[in-house]
Amino acid sequence: MSEEKSRIFWTSRIAGAVIICLLLGWYSVHRHAQQAVAPMTVELQNLFYENGLANNGTQDLTELAKKIGPARMDRLLYDAAPTISLAAMKWMVANGADPKNIGTLQDMSLLQRAAKLPQYDRMAYLLGFGLNPTTRTSDGRTLIHIAAAGDLDDRALALFMSKGLKIDDVDLLGRQAMHYASLKSIPVLISAGANISAVDSSGRTALHQAAKDGRNDAVTALLAAGASVYDQDKAGKTPLHLAAKARNTDQVIETLLAAGAPTTVRDSDGNTPRDLSEDTSRYGNRRSSIRDRL
Template identity: 30%
Template sequence: MNDKPVFEDENLLQTEKEIQEAARRNDTAMIRRLICIKVNVNAKNNDNRTALHWAVACGNEDAVKLLLDHNANVDIEDKFGMTPALLAAWFGHLQLLRILVNAGAKVTVRNSIGQGIHHCAAHQGHLAIIRYTIEELQEVPLDKPDQTGKTPLLLAAENGQLDVVTHLLARGCDHQFQDKEGNSSIHLAAGQGHVHVLENLIEGIFSESKNKAGQTALHLAAEAGHFNCVKLLLDNQCQINVRCSQNLNALHYAVKQGHKDVCHLLVEEGIDMNAVGQKQQSALHLAVERGQFAIVEMLLKANINLQLQDKQGKTALDLAVRSQHAVLIDMIIKMERFNARNLDTSQVAAEGQGDTVLDLTFNHVQNLSHVRSVLWNLATKHLKPGDWKKLAEHWDFSKKHIKAVETQWTGSNSYKEHGYRMLLIWLHGIITLGKHPIKELYESLVKIGKAEVAEKIRRQANTEKDSSQKCEVM
């Protein structure tokens, strides 16, 4: 049985805590008083840190010297395997590292994940520490990897430490060394968006090595959405269409994460938009599946193949229907109808219609509010259930398109919403052809036996005689 009173244990813990706090504050007077009452300078807290750990981490030279003078353990490790020397390297305290080394600190020590002095300094970008350890501590290995396979150069590249990267390369460090995942320094810099480091790495030594997942630096930069890194790699003639182990190219990765600007750049630079991965999914499949409206629109404008089928035989339109993305459904139908007319964007642009064609959502088309009001009135007040389908068939909507629009269900009056959506899809095509929408609508209503409705629509369209949006039939 322990006969020592409990309060004595509590007092001991308190004084041990006080010496660590004093070391943190660089309060040498307090440290001396505590040492005089025999407080253990090597006492550990819950993380196994001692007063020396705190003094070094905080850069307190006076406290460090005092603790060392009173037999502080220079190589003691905390629960992460960090010794005072490693902390000095991590925080960039060169003078403290010199003091610790002179006091006999081991310079080849490694923490719990296998990182030594060079790793710690490189990770944090402390070039002065690197220079000192290289020039004066020659027994410290420069290219030895940690437990993840990362060398100091890889850590510097991953963390954007340009000066350290430049110095280590000048010292002959292997720029093509790969970590346990197969990532080289170029992979890591590109994946983290460190464009200046990447620029330094690819100058004269550009490598398109693949990691264990078959990814190049371009894949990682595109996946993370680092536009400038993607552009730099493309400007240095990287292979834009290279595939990873899952048969994905950089566009697939950018689409998956919703990076529209990177997607646009890759498409501009000529990447194969119609490439498919292991699941036979194109970039458009992925964009539709994830509901990425802006990217879908961009890919549609770029004339991506809409008929590609995934392993389940689904096209992009099928996926939009399955997910009930009404906006995506309508955008894809607009483009499929546009393609069916055997036009291309350059042809229509030459006819002065280019901006309209490329705006699948009418965001940039002016003076359409009156026409849309007429279409809304037609769909909600004049067309009976089934009438919108007659118009759709008259305008050569396919059965698949009609069924896709009809998927949306908002109640017993869903046909009104269906009709309006169909009319807007039709309107897009009419505008791209440069035809007068109200005149075409009037004639079409007459042809399907809705002459009375056609007349009502004509009168509504011409109600505002002085309006700049006036739509005349004849």
């Protein structure tokens, strides 16, 4: 083979290899893009379908958004705010929804609704539209109160605090965010300086509230953080009193008893936890093995 033919041969081979590499690269990027979009598409299709806006999953979402118009897209974004992904949220805004035009509905603003799923990226995105982070609900809760009931993380909390919100802000019942905190939110709030012994207007701590609500995971986390089973509210009730009085709280009662909760303390009406449990037991939802230990 002559030198010229050899050069042409190898040049064509190299060019072919380069083209193949470029095609493979394009395919890989395109495939990853499709994989990233697919979950969002399914999410949006389900959202439109569940709201009676689509008959099946084959309709063009962009055309549907145009058809229903901006006002309906605004309401759809508001309704979906507690659960929708950031990608789907951005799509809705790009296709007619305007966060700035959505006022307070059902006693909550769009930002407050979104705070039920307090992921940093979602919240930062909405705050970028100039929404007011200091607005409170009619019962006085802030974004941090609402977010604490979800799975609040360090970044989202730092974002809220950078907007002037405080972890010790109280609602109309005198409750701080810790009173509503979920299992995952408790250590985040504690790390930021929240007081697990803070009391509300009724003299109840976060442990009182978690016990009353039957949130055993939160009760366990609060006890591990040093919450006291001996604290009494203004009516003389300990967390065990409240758990005994509530329904479906057997697990909470077991957890409190294991932590040394007193069973003989009487509230201001003279009732022990067992006395209050007797009333609850009439509804048949208290195991006798639990009642006998009170």
